Amino acid sequence: MTSTIGKKYDFTGKVALITGSSSGIGAAIALQFAQYGAQVTITGRDAETLANVGKEIEEKCGHCPLQIIGDLIDQYLPEKLINETMTKFGRLDFLVNNAGIGTTAKSLENENFMTEFDKVFAINVRAPVQLIQLAVPHLEKTKGNIINISSIASLTAFSLLYGSSKAALDMITKTSAQELGPKGIRVNSINPGPVVTSIYRSMGITTKPMNMKEEMKKRTLLNMAAEPIEIANLASFLASNDARNITGSIVVSDDFLVNNAAIGTTAKSFENENLMAEFDKIFAVNVRAPVQLIQLAVPHLEKTKGNIINISSIASLEAFSLIYGPSKAALDMITKTSAQELGPKGIRVNSIVPGPVVTSIYRSFGIATKRMYIEEEVKKRSLLNMIPEPIEIANLASFLVSDDARNITGSIVLSDTGALLMQKN
Missing domain, CATH: 3.40.50.720 (NAD(P)-binding Rossmann-like Domain)
Incomplete structure (x- = not known):
């Protein structure tokens, strides 16, 4: 076993499906995996931003990703993502469950609370479980691995809906690792702290909050707001053979x-x-x-x-x-x-x-x-x-x-x- 630290990871011949990859963390992971040689399937709700990511990957990597527009609130989308990836590339090595939404409904007194609950848990919890279930037969063949993008909100009392959905995802990581380890499939979670992304759009906020980055920096020990590339770096490491002994791990990247x-x-x-x-x-x-x-x-x-x-x-x-x-x-x-x-x-x-x-x-x-x-x-x-x-x-x-x-x-x-x-x- 040799280390690839210090040189480019080699994902040549491998295939990755990254949800929520039309912007932010998902887009950064898709681009980096493609730069390391992987064929990638990208997906998101916004056709324009998804096309922009696809164009950047093609320009920088020389191959065009599979682009699938859709909303994971649709319970038929996970099956479409897996089936079209297999049809296009014939294999699956990496599943990155990155898609997630937040909500401005943070109080039990909010009249839309249960509607928001259903939406948040459908995308943040149900969709990853369904995707994992559908991906397992293909990942077992390639001895692939799964990365769930969670949040530090899973580890502290931050938000009743969003935090509890991410806590559920962390436990899904552990229990999936427990079940899938004997099949040679690794499952890990990345739990970012504040990252400069456009998640505010998923909360129904149409414009970027003022001084967002500065406010994020104040909430960190290192006085920095991470960029999506930092999370992509960690995802690439976890997907690589350098992390072949890591499974069931909740990695806080704060x-x-x-x-x-x-x-x-x-x-x-x-x-x-x-x-x-x-x-x-x-x-x-x-x-x-x-x-x-x-x-x-x-x-x-x-x-x-x-x-x-x-x-x-x-x-x-x-x-x-x-x-x-x-x-x-x-x-x-x-x-x-x-x-x-x-x-x-x-x-x-x-x-x-x-x-x-x-x-x-x-x-x-x-x-x-x-x-x-x-x-x-x-x-x-x-x-x-x-x-x-x-x-x-x-x-x-x-x-x-x-x-x-x-x-x-x-x-x-x-x-x-x-x-x-x-x-x-």
């Missing part, structure tokens, strides 16, 4: 230090007589050392506008180990709080949360030799039936420190081959 050193322990019970000695050792290496390194690095990272990556573990997200798990949970919160404090200084802080990886961490548990059956046992615990090599984590780290990820901070990025979503017997 000069560097990498805190990777860590140790584990075989002391997992309160009955172990060495428990507190092991506690002190693990928290010293896994928690105290990263905090001290961050504190010492800040003056230098501020000068370079650098960033920090903490290497955590899925043990931070489930009851796995009495000492190791809590130490990694602490590191995840250090990522979030450090991002909050250091964002105004121009320093980004993110965490990579790997599942099982082929490493020599067994030595830090006091195990002298590698057990031969470990790798096969680990494979059984992943949806994708693989155990990643360290290069897979390096690919993600390289992406996060690059300018392609300049709008990502405070994010806990799961990279675990779906291990966390495996149904426990």
Whole structure:
């Protein structure tokens, strides 16, 4: 497995269907995928803007996308999108569920509230589910993947209708990844913060709000409003083989230090007589050392506008180990709080949360030799039936420190081959 970071992704011979691609994030993803060699199907409600995107793709990439005009409120459109894509290109590798709408009906007292509910959930939730269902037989053949474009509104009490629809989409990402992993299909979500798009039109607002970009910037730690290209960069990474071990992940996209050193322990019970000695050792290496390194690095990272990556573990997200798990949970919160404090200084802080990886961490548990059956046992615990090599984590780290990820901070990025979503017997 080799990394493609630093050079163009190669999507030659692949086919992508991107909904909501007549403007904004969807248009940026369609153009970038086409620039990387993919044939693309673009779709949207506005014939003129869709034609403009199609023309730009043809001019810059030398091939014409399939253009389908339609509104996903129409329950027959998803089937048309899949069927016409297959007729035109004969395969499907990437499904990007980008189409989404907002609403100005934010109160239960609004007389049109339930009408707006039906519309928002039809486009933001029902349409992606229907498209995924229709796409699965084709994606299974190509071992393709699905990217759902959600929102940070799914993670905070932002809007009764829009936020809850995006929360539903996040759970669809996780449950789809759980079901489709054994078929070799990866499913991930990108959850953008404020992005300069024309989503205001979907709320019935005909003109762009005044000072929209400046207002967006005020709501971010990095004092920037992301452009659609930033989301496209992340989508290209997730679609590529560099992210082949990432599924079921909710990726918040709202000069560097990498805190990777860590140790584990075989002391997992309160009955172990060495428990507190092991506690002190693990928290010293896994928690105290990263905090001290961050504190010492800040003056230098501020000068370079650098960033920090903490290497955590899925043990931070489930009851796995009495000492190791809590130490990694602490590191995840250090990522979030450090991002909050250091964002105004121009320093980004993110965490990579790997599942099982082929490493020599067994030595830090006091195990002298590698057990031969470990790798096969680990494979059984992943949806994708693989155990990643360290290069897979390096690919993600390289992406996060690059300018392609300049709008990502405070994010806990799961990279675990779906291990966390495996149904426990």
